[in-house]
Amino acid sequence: MKVDIEREIQQSAEDSARRIRELLAARKVFAVNLISSPGSGKTTLIEAAIDAMRGKKRIAVIEGDIETDIDAARIRKHGVQAHQINTRSSCHIQPFLLLAALDHIDLDKTDLLFVENVGNLVCPAEVPLGEDVRIVALSVTEGDEKPLKYPLVFKTSDLLVITKTDLLPHVKFDPDRVKIAARAVNPGIEIFEISAVTGYGLPAFLRRIETLCDRKNG
Amino acid sequence: MHELGIATDLLDIAIAEAQKHGGRRITALNLRVGVLRGVVPEHLHFLFGHIAKGTIAEDARLEIEEEPIRIECEVCGPSEAREFTLECPACKMPCLRIEGGDALRVLSLEIDD
Numbered sequence: 001m002k003v004d005i006e007r008e009i010q011q012s013a014e015d016s017a018r019r020i021r022e023l024l025a026a027r028k029v030f031a032v033n034l035i036s037s038p039g040s041g042k043t044t045l046i047e048a049a050i051d052a053m054r055g056k057k058r059i060a061v062i063e064g065d066i067e068t069d070i071d072a073a074r075i076r077k078h079g080v081q082a083h084q085i086n087t088r089s090s091c092h093i094q095p096f097l098l099l100a101a102l103d104h105i106d107l108d109k110t111d112l113l114f115v116e117n118v119g120n121l122v123c124p125a126e127v128p129l130g131e132d133v134r135i136v137a138l139s140v141t142e143g144d145e146k147p148l149k150y151p152l153v154f155k156t157s158d159l160l161v162i163t164k165t166d167l168l169p170h171v172k173f174d175p176d177r178v179k180i181a182a183r184a185v186n187p188g189i190e191i192f193e194i195s196a197v198t199g200y201g202l203p204a205f206l207r208r209i210e211t212l213c214d215r216k217n218g
Numbered sequence: 219m220h221e222l223g224i225a226t227d228l229l230d231i232a233i234a235e236a237q238k239h240g241g242r243r244i245t246a247l248n249l250r251v252g253v254l255r256g257v258v259p260e261h262l263h264f265l266f267g268h269i270a271k272g273t274i275a276e277d278a279r280l281e282i283e284e285e286p287i288r289i290e291c292e293v294c295g296p297s298e299a300r301e302f303t304l305e306c307p308a309c310k311m312p313c314l315r316i317e318g319g320d321a322l323r324v325l326s327l328e329i330d331d
Contacts, residue, residue, distance in 0.1 A: 001330070001331060003235060003328075009224055009228055011227060012230065118272065122220055123220040126220065148303075151254050152255065162274070
């Protein structure tokens with residue numbers, strides 16, 4: 001007997017993601033899922049956001065890494081709440097892990113939650129975490145062919161931030177190639193170019209996150 | 219190795235749906251997988267076969283239908299491709315619009331009751 005079902009395969013992830021979304025909506029928390037390869041500057045971006053939004057937004061951070069709590073400790077030095085998820089063998093944060101991690105964050109004292117995913121452009125793209133905004137970061141040292149090699153993450157992200165632009169004179173990287181490929185799969189993607197070292201482009205990028213956060217929580 | 223997570227979800231869905239319909243053995247699973255998903259069929263077959271051992275799905279055959287991407291060329295019009303590309307397959311011009319190719323879906327299952 002043949003049974004037609006037509007079901008998305010990552011149903012269990014969708015269910016947990018919906019619970020996260022409901023929990024964050026009830027507590028008026030705006031959540032960012034930050035994805036990139038290892039070493040693109042995700043933690044540095046979060047540190048810049050914390051420093052720029054001090055006194056304006058109460059930020060909390062959930063860090064995802066296979067091992068160690070180095071990143072959570074680094075974030076706590078900035079005086080904000082941070083909790084580390086160690087995924088061990090898993091190459092991405094799974095929604096049920098995030099749901100459990102949210103118990104360690106005082107959501108009533110949080111306006112903006114950054115979830116720093118495990119460094120990886122493949123699996124995190126497939127897994128919804130109940131986020132309001134998905135940001136993919138790409139550093140200029142990684143090469144401009146990443147959107148051709150990993151199209152799904154560029155298709156499913158709302159914002160693309162090209163990082164380490166201060167290194168552009170030293171590497172072969174054409175930002176336009178990245179933009180054309182990213183927009184081919186995702187015409188609505190918003191693209192920013194920044195350098196955390198010089199501060200170039202950072203204010204505009206951080207202002208955009210603040211605006212999106214305000215739009216949700218008024 | 220993201221195929222392991224996919225195989226695990228697939229097995230859960232298949233067993234739940236089969237039981238709902240009184241199936242005692244799953245003989246086949248029909249899937250649609252987009253080319254952007256980066257799923258390696260050999261890995262999915264191998265991992266599914268491994269985790270399905272001892273379940274009602276242990277003999278199930280995975281039939282994977284590939285969903286191509288759709289390329290919109292301003293000159294040649296729409297076409298399809300089985301690998302991600304920004305080039306129109308006909309005129310080789312770069313195209314600014316690529317759609318589809320992101321399905322990851324169980325279409326149906328075949329069961330014995």
